Amino acid sequence: MTNEFTTYCSHYYHLTRLFEARNQHFNNLLNDAPPYTRQNKVSDLDAIISYNRKVHAAKAKADKTFKDLTETGHTILAIMQYFDIQPRAVLTGQVPGEMEYEVWANEKGQVFIGKIRDLPKEPDNPNMIHLKCWKAGKDDDEDE
Numbered sequence: 001m002t003n004e005f006t007t008y009c010s011h012y013y014h015l016t017r018l019f020e021a022r023n024q025h026f027n028n029l030l031n032d033a034p035p036y037t038r039q040n041k042v043s044d045l046d047a048i049i050s051y052n053r054k055v056h057a058a059k060a061k062a063d064k065t066f067k068d069l070t071e072t073g074h075t076i077l078a079i080m081q082y083f084d085i086q087p088r089a090v091l092t093g094q095v096p097g098e099m100e101y102e103v104w105a106n107e108k109g110q111v112f113i114g115k116i117r118d119l120p121k122e123p124d125n126p127n128m129i130h131l132k133c134w135k136a137g138k139d140d141d142e143d144e
Contacts, residue, residue: 008076009103010095013113015069022065026058073111080105097122 033055034048085091087107094100100116 005076005079006093008072008079009091009093009101009113012069012072012076012103012111013095013099013101013115015065015072016113019062019065019069022058022062026055026062029055029058076103076111077105077109092116094119 029051034051036045036048039045039048080089080091085105087105090102090104092100092102097119098121099118101113102116103111103113105111
C-alpha cells in the first residue's frame with residue numbers, strides 16, 4: 001500500500017504553514033526596511049543595500065515556497081479529479097502523531113486544507129535502541 005495521496009496532502013499542509021511564515025517574514029522585513037533619505041555616507045548606503053538583499057532573499061524563499069505549494073495543489077486536484085471527487089467534498093486524513101486534517105477543492109480548482117485537531121505523539125518504538133554520542137572535552141582529558 002502506498003501513501004501517495006496522504007503524502008501529498010501532508011506536504012501541502014506543511015507548505016501552507018511554511019508559506020505563511022515566510023511571507024510574514026518577508027512583509028516584516030519589507031515594512032522595517034530603512035529608506036534612502038539622501039544619506040551621503042557610503043557606509044549608510046551599504047547598510048541599506050545589505051538590508052535590501054535580505055528582503056529580496058526572503059521574497060525569493062516565499063516565492064519558491066508558493067510555487068511548490070501551487071504545484072502540490074495541482075497534483076492533489078488532479079488526483080481528486082481522477083477519482084471524480086466533487087468540489088466541496090471534504091476528505092480527512094492525518095499525519096500520525098501530529099494532526100488530523102480536512103482537504104477539499106472548490107469549483108474554481110482551488111485546494112484548501114485545514115487542521116481539525118492535534119493528535120497525541122506516537123510512543124517510541126520499544127524495539128529501537130537510542131545511542132547518545134559523547135565527545136571527549138577539555139575536562140575529560142585530565143584523567144589521562
